[in-house]
Amino acid sequence: MDEVSVCFWMRTTDWNSELVLLSYAVPDNDNELVIYFPEGEKIRLYVAGEYKEVSHGVRDGRWHQLCMTWRKSLGTWVIYVDGHRKGYGIGLSSGQTIRDGGVLVIGQEQDEVGGLFDQNQSFLGEVTDCNIFDRVLSVTEVNIMSRSCDYDGGNVLRWSDVRGGLRGSVNVYSPTSCEGFTVDTINANASPVRGFSSHSKDKSSKV
Numbered sequence: 001m002d003e004v005s006v007c008f009w010m011r012t013t014d015w016n017s018e019l020v021l022l023s024y025a026v027p028d029n030d031n032e033l034v035i036y037f038p039e040g041e042k043i044r045l046y047v048a049g050e051y052k053e054v055s056h057g058v059r060d061g062r063w064h065q066l067c068m069t070w071r072k073s074l075g076t077w078v079i080y081v082d083g084h085r086k087g088y089g090i091g092l093s094s095g096q097t098i099r100d101g102g103v104l105v106i107g108q109e110q111d112e113v114g115g116l117f118d119q120n121q122s123f124l125g126e127v128t129d130c131n132i133f134d135r136v137l138s139v140t141e142v143n144i145m146s147r148s149c150d151y152d153g154g155n156v157l158r159w160s161d162v163r164g165g166l167r168g169s170v171n172v173y174s175p176t177s178c179e180g181f182t183v184d185t186i187n188a189n190a191s192p193v194r195g196f197s198s199h200s201k202d203k204s205s206k207v
Helices: 139-145 159-165 183-187
Strands: 003-011 019-026 029-037 042-047 050-055 064-071 076-081 084-089 103-106 126-133
Touching: 003 019, 003 029, 019 126, 029 050, 042 064, 042 076, 050 076, 050 084, 064 139, 126 159
Parallel strands: none
Antiparallel strands: 003 064, 003 126, 019 029, 019 103, 029 042, 042 050, 064 076, 076 084
């Protein structure tokens, strides 16, 4: 792919762990596309082995919607949190492509294609509506998606397709606690959540 957008909703209270939400590996690069929360407030996007990161608190037990976009031309990248652009720039794997023929894993980091998982890098929390597109979404599209966690329109990956490949300690819940509400409504009276889970749109899961 010459362009990509990855959008998802997440919730976690884990401050100390390295959290990997998504990992796409190809035979000679296990960081072809990775969304990684290394520590504290850092949010990191890997493309073709290189990364950019921003600092913004999302480990507060509240639901947050994130979108990350990348374009081959100039290596243009953007990281959005709750519909707002929190980091952007150029020079991220400029001129490279995200190659096909790899393995995509949600909730774990691959150190080789489809394997060498480290449980210390698993995602501890809830996730829902993870969709992947083969184009850069517009600011308007990102803003619309940030208002409600019921979108299922990725043309590379649709969240509704994820359930068939669940593995490991994953609990699935239906409906998700954020479905049908805006981010403001979801979090208006929310208290930090204790416990770890991983969600799908019509079902949610606990890892």
